[in-house]
Amino acid sequence: MTSTPLPLRVLWNAFYWTYERATWQYDVMVVSILAFVWLTPPDWLKDPMASGSGPIGWLLDVLK
Amino acid sequence: MTFTGLIGRICMFPLRLIINLCVRLKIHPNTLTFIGVLINVAAAWALALGKFVTAGVIMTIANIFDFIDGKVAHESQAVSAFGGFWDSVIDRFSDISLFIGLIFLYSDLRRTDYVMVTALAMMFTIMTSYTRARAESIIKKCKVGFMERPERIVLFMIGAFTNRMAAVMWVILVLSIFTVADRIILTYRELRETHEAIA
Numbered sequence: 570m571t572s573t574p575l576p577l578r579v580l581w582n583a584f585y586w587t588y589e590r591a592t593w594q595y596d597v598m599v600v601s602i603l604a605f606v607w608l609t610p611p612d613w614l615k616d617p618m619a620s621g622s623g624p625i626g627w628l629l630d631v632l633k
Numbered sequence: 634m635t636f637t638g639l640i641g642r643i644c645m646f647p648l649r650l651i652i653n654l655c656v657r658l659k660i661h662p663n664t665l666t667f668i669g670v671l672i673n674v675a676a677a678w679a680l681a682l683g684k685f686v687t688a689g690v691i692m693t694i695a696n697i698f699d700f701i702d703g704k705v706a707h708e709s710q711a712v713s714a715f716g717g718f719w720d721s722v723i724d725r726f727s728d729i730s731l732f733i734g735l736i737f738l739y740s741d742l743r744r745t746d747y748v749m750v751t752a753l754a755m756m757f758t759i760m761t762s763y764t765r766a767r768a769e770s771i772i773k774k775c776k777v778g779f780m781e782r783p784e785r786i787v788l789f790m791i792g793a794f795t796n797r798m799a800a801v802m803w804v805i806l807v808l809s810i811f812t813v814a815d816r817i818i819l820t821y822r823e824l825r826e827t828h829e830a831i832a
Contacts, residue, residue: 585815586779591638598779599637602808606791606800616799617744618683 648701655705662706663716666723669698673727677734680793681741688734689793696786699727721762724782728758731789735798750802757809758785764816772823778812780805 573581588594610623622630634642655665672695679688702720706712732755739747761780768775785805792801 584811585777585818586811587777590783591635591641593635596636602788602804603791605804606788606797607795609800611797611799614799614803615746616797617739617742617747618685618798619796 648697648704651697652701652704652708655701656709659709660705662702662709662711663719665698665702665705666716666720669695669702670723670727670730672698674730677730680731680734680798681737683738685793685796685798689790692731692786692790692793695727696790699724699786721766725759725762728782728785729755732758735802747799747802750799750806754802754806754809757806757813760813761809761816764813764820768816768820772820772827775816775819777819778808778815780808780812784808 582588582594583598586598588598608624610621610626611619612622612626672691676688676691676695679685679691706716732751735751736748736755739751758780761778762782765775788801788805792798
């Protein structure tokens with residue numbers, strides 16, 4: 570894996586997860602998951618229990 | 634110190650008090666495990682009714698029992714092989730009951746797409762623990778993959794408290810698939826290395 574380009578190595582390490590809890594890699598993963606859960610507009614996922622465009626949708630509306 | 638490490642330390646303070654209380658009251662760890670699953674069934678019921686915040690509160694209480702049983706066993710010198718087995722089996726019932734609660738809710742809402750997403754997430758959740766258990770009968774350790782039980786539990790609670798259960802189901806599904814794949818890859822590699830070392 571050492572000759573592999575960095576982005577591919579990062580993707581592989583995210584997929585083939587060998588890090589312990591309470592490491593910076595774990596923190597990055599947790600923040601990414603929380604960002605997906607909280608920022609993705611429920612409408613995009615067709616959430617049966619939530620609606621609205623969420624923070625991303627609001628930002629896109631502002632930028633329009 | 635990392636961000637998640639700090640949160641762990643903060644949460645550990647009240648849990649330590651509960652652990653000490655259980656040890657002092659001589660509550661058997663297997664009883665705590667069983668109480669945990671019963672409370673999780675109540676949480677599943679709340680999920681099935683679409684009462685996510687109530688489900689979140691009940692899940693928090695249930696998961697305190699889930700978390701402390703091992704620590705109480707350790708501190709009261711009640712660690713046993715059966716206790717470990719009992720804990721693993723009961724944990725699967727807790728996991729599955731929460732998924733069934735959600736499947737009931739989504740089918741009640743006539744949302745076949747999310748019935749499938751939740752059912753698949755449940756399947757890969759079960760396979761996550763099965764692959765590890767089966768792998769560790771033939772290799773020394775199989776602890777790879779991100780989506781283990783503590784992560785799943787916290788995600789369920791976040792989804793319930795913030796009404797983002799659909800996004801949480803997608804995360805659990807995708808990362809559980811990765812975790813199962815990781816465990817298969819690790820087991821294959823370990824066995825191949827052993828085979829090559831013998832040959």
